[in-house]
Amino acid sequence: MGIKIVGIACSPRREKATRYAIDRCLLTIEETSSKIKTELIDLAEYNVGGCTACGDCMDVMECSQDDDFSKIIPLLADTAVAGLIVATPVYFGSMSSQCKAFFDRCVLLRRNGFLLADKIGGAIAVGGVRNGGQTTAIQQIHAAMLVHDMIIVGDGKPGAHFGGTMWNDVVGGVENDTVGLTTVQSLGRRVAGLAMKVHG
Numbered sequence: 001m002g003i004k005i006v007g008i009a010c011s012p013r014r015e016k017a018t019r020y021a022i023d024r025c026l027l028t029i030e031e032t033s034s035k036i037k038t039e040l041i042d043l044a045e046y047n048v049g050g051c052t053a054c055g056d057c058m059d060v061m062e063c064s065q066d067d068d069f070s071k072i073i074p075l076l077a078d079t080a081v082a083g084l085i086v087a088t089p090v091y092f093g094s095m096s097s098q099c100k101a102f103f104d105r106c107v108l109l110r111r112n113g114f115l116l117a118d119k120i121g122g123a124i125a126v127g128g129v130r131n132g133g134q135t136t137a138i139q140q141i142h143a144a145m146l147v148h149d150m151i152i153v154g155d156g157k158p159g160a161h162f163g164g165t166m167w168n169d170v171v172g173g174v175e176n177d178t179v180g181l182t183t184v185q186s187l188g189r190r191v192a193g194l195a196m197k198v199h200g
């Protein structure tokens, strides 16, 4: 049985820079190994509110909120999932509120057997400026992944920094951020390589 790596796009905007970055990352993963399938969850297409801390998911693996998160749960709980790559736009040096809501709602998976534990986690951040807080946003994603007991990686050798960092306001658009694209592709290869070692 093959393994699966899931990408989460956390921009409220469809088909923009964050989506471009995660699409390129998942494409790189598919090119890296025919044994890995990828799947994208674009939060711009889902309505996922913040956690209300009702506590219901301590007793049952269900969320009390009637929104689109119920469609996401089975995609993440799939035992074939070996890795998760979360891509966020940088908002005030942080992850987007969509990204935060996603992680907070995933507490349901933690409370029902740590279902994300040992999955390989990588992060991508896309800012409006070159150094607009991509690294701080990535570190927030890493923190949430650690609380899920995931195994976090950066973009691997030879660059080996924090993950994928892109800039959408480069002349000609995000597609022309060739430096950033390299980090996104390297992150994909790093997550794919370790996912195969640990879960393949």
Ligand SMILES: Cc1cc2nc3c(=O)[nH]c(=O)nc-3n(C[C@H](O)[C@H](O)[C@H](O)COP(=O)(O)O)c2cc1C
Binding pocket: 011, 012, 013, 016, 017, 018, 019, 089, 090, 091, 092, 093, 094, 126, 127, 128, 129, 130, 131, 132, 133, 168
């Ligand atoms: C509320 C808000 C806050 C932002 N704050 C930052 C920031 O702190 N640093 C930065 O580089 N870009 C910032 N930006 C710009 C976005 O990160 C940038 O446009 C990004 O590409 C958006 O991703 P998208 O094209 O997928 O929507 C901000 C944008 C918004 C709407």
